[in-house]
Amino acid sequence: MFNLRNAAVSPMNQLLVTLRYYATGCSQLTSGDFAGISYTTAHRVIHRVSNAIASLRPQYVSFPESQESIRKTQLQFYNIARFPKVLGAMDCTHVRIMSPGGMEAETYRNRKGYFSLNVQAICNADLEFTDIVARWPGSTHDSTIFNNCYRHALFEDRRYGDAVLLVDGGYPSKPYLLSPLENPITEEERLYNESQIRSRNTVERLFGCWKRRFPVLSLGINVKLNNTMAIIIATVVLHNILRKAGEDLPPDDPDLMLPAPWAALLGEGDITRGRLQDGQRKDAVRRALISNYFRSLV
Template structure:
């Protein structure tokens, strides 16, 4: 048995071992890469990649210049190849099996491709993840929330969700263990009434309280500085009340107080639905990310960008089905 096998901790370690051994093997055999737009009908394409064909095609066009291979070697991966590898990974979370099955690429290439593409997609966040800055835009967002339960001036609902990761190891590993007992990032998001995410923060370990993340966020400072005028956010009781952050009343006693809480809870409900939609579209965020922690933020932000693009195109959220090949076996560690 190779002594290195005893040191493996995650998929990336495995890939490094593969790369070392490949130097001693025969020259690489190039494998056929299918055209996934032609291979799958619209229904099966959506099941496998969690996005409709026009959205994936749009994504390829948006980031091709950012990810195109600089080599002139024959059989270099095309931007389309790299995008399909990455969106399939986001759909399954299976790093070593199902992604390779549909792309005809050796496993030692996967980590580099996924890192490159998720960072490229995440770089689009400045265009696709943004708070409403102009008065007209803020009024439009506020009207959307007002239509839910007549709660005025709200331009966003804020909350946090845990994205499961493997143990990062090292002296600070326990900082990532959340109150439910598993390792995670605690990710803060703000969404509008249409479930589009307008702000995302993914850099805090799972043990961090929601209120701590908000206190240290840029968006909190922007509200403090009056960037959003007299508009406000809605949050749950885990947050402290601010003039711009409204939470439920702690001990409602009168009918008016109970009606206020009901309106507040119903109006902030989109953020809970948003997290559900995001994780159903990209199950890796629910089943777990088995990569180094320095790559988690790009994966989460890239999934958020794709979620917003899907919302823009009115692409229905796909159902979670057995068609996500490999997700059962590839993610059994997270059950």
């Protein structure tokens, strides 16, 4: 599948060239020089392998659909901090890209001032991606991405019953989107917030693990936009494969030359954290959960 003309580069070497690019964020020219191949060959190799890996997404990135998988996911989240009915934690993070050029290039510049794709992810309690959307410009608000995605339509159609997603305050309140209270007052409200934040933290940990494992996501993907999305999805697939195989979480690499500390790079997705006032929310489900469930735990 991967062989180029005259089988000049073996499939294994093509994979290694691609993985080196993901792991270092170097240019395709540098990746080619390291492997002893030309820039044009490295370019073809990296994008061909990335597309092949990305095509495995349906096999390795799947949202809970059966009753058994839904119950299993909800139990795993419940075991974190006793928050019920959670089907996933959702958030967005920014992946650096080079300027795509053209009349709409500035739509890809986010509030931090650099070009990016705003990538939406839903994860389970095992730090695995269960849903990924990687096509929106960096200036797009998190809630806009969700409102226009396939998963939103399914939740609106009540496909998942009373299951919920945990989100931060940048999302609107819906029966299936539960965010923390801005100003908790009562004991049950504080307990709700603690449980919600601890459970939702899985998606923040996922982003940290993913970007440490594939530094190209933080350093910047220096290829054309139509090739960037396949690289993002390919790293998601590889991350899930490693998680399912029980691979340890990657530590910080002190020898990796980063433009900013890891904490700053991993927090670059947190640019749309503006909270809506509680008085503007129609949050009957959240209020009922606090009154009927978390009050009983106090």
